Amino acid sequence: MIEIKNAKKSFGNLQVLKDVSLKVDTGDVVVILGPSGSGKTTLLRCLNFLEKADEGQLTIGDQVVDLKHASGKEILQIRRKTAFVFQNYGLFQNKTALKNVMEGLVVARKVPKKEAEERAREALEWVGLADKADFYPSQLSGGQQQRVGIARAVVLNPEVILFDEPTSGLDPELIGEILDVIKRVKERGITMVIVTHEMSFAQDVANHVVFMAEGYVVEEGSPHDIFSSPKEERTKQFLARVLPDDYTYAI
Numbered sequence: 001m002i003e004i005k006n007a008k009k010s011f012g013n014l015q016v017l018k019d020v021s022l023k024v025d026t027g028d029v030v031v032i033l034g035p036s037g038s039g040k041t042t043l044l045r046c047l048n049f050l051e052k053a054d055e056g057q058l059t060i061g062d063q064v065v066d067l068k069h070a071s072g073k074e075i076l077q078i079r080r081k082t083a084f085v086f087q088n089y090g091l092f093q094n095k096t097a098l099k100n101v102m103e104g105l106v107v108a109r110k111v112p113k114k115e116a117e118e119r120a121r122e123a124l125e126w127v128g129l130a131d132k133a134d135f136y137p138s139q140l141s142g143g144q145q146q147r148v149g150i151a152r153a154v155v156l157n158p159e160v161i162l163f164d165e166p167t168s169g170l171d172p173e174l175i176g177e178i179l180d181v182i183k184r185v186k187e188r189g190i191t192m193v194i195v196t197h198e199m200s201f202a203q204d205v206a207n208h209v210v211f212m213a214e215g216y217v218v219e220e221g222s223p224h225d226i227f228s229s230p231k232e233e234r235t236k237q238f239l240a241r242v243l244p245d246d247y248t249y250a251i
Contacts, residue, residue: 006020082160098124199242
């Protein structure tokens with residue numbers, strides 16, 4: 001179980017998170033929706049301490065930490081329970097796909113290199129890239145790089161994977177292949193929190209949807225509740241802009 005309470009974060013005079021609280025149960029797939037600037041990516045980064053919140057509390061499993069005053073040891077413990085899939089892939093350009101997937105195992109988890117290589121090759125095969133193990137990121141398409149990023153996350157066997165706009169900037173055909181891989185991650189029972197603009201994917205894969213705007217959680221509920229009968233006017237406005245006119249929720 002993951003719970004964030006009363007998270008606040010400002011960049012200078014701009015308050016990006018305004019007292020955000022969110023609970024994610026084990027095995028949940030939570031999708032966070034919202035317009036640009038709503039704070040959804042900042043919230044995700046605070047969960048992994050890629051950003052340090054100004055206030056708030058984070059619970060993952062039996063570990064409770066203060067988001068502002070967490071020690072280096074506490075942050076390391078949180079990061080060992082989580083994995084992050086970046087919007088821009090976040091791969092080491094001077095390392096092969098195999099080495100990128102191995103990196104977290106060897107450096108953060110202290111797994112022996114031989115075992116790490118075996119697990120990394122299995123992970124690359126799982127995302128359909130066994131034949132690209134020795135390729136560098138510059139030799140891979142955007143979709144392939146993102147699949148390497150997902151393999152790097154899954155190989156760590158984390159308690160939760162955080163996805164930040166995993167299909168942003170990809171061609172429509174490549175979006176489909178990434179979403180298919182994420183659905184396979186779901187089948188493994190891994191808890192996921194996903195920031196995305198892909199509405200049909202959110203409907204298809206999530207069991208809980210969170211809508212954020214202007215630094216707040218405006219509304220949350222099941223995909224059916226959010227897409228078919230949103231209660232808040234701000235949610236209705238957002239969905240009216242992003243969903244096609246003939247959209248109907250698939251029962």
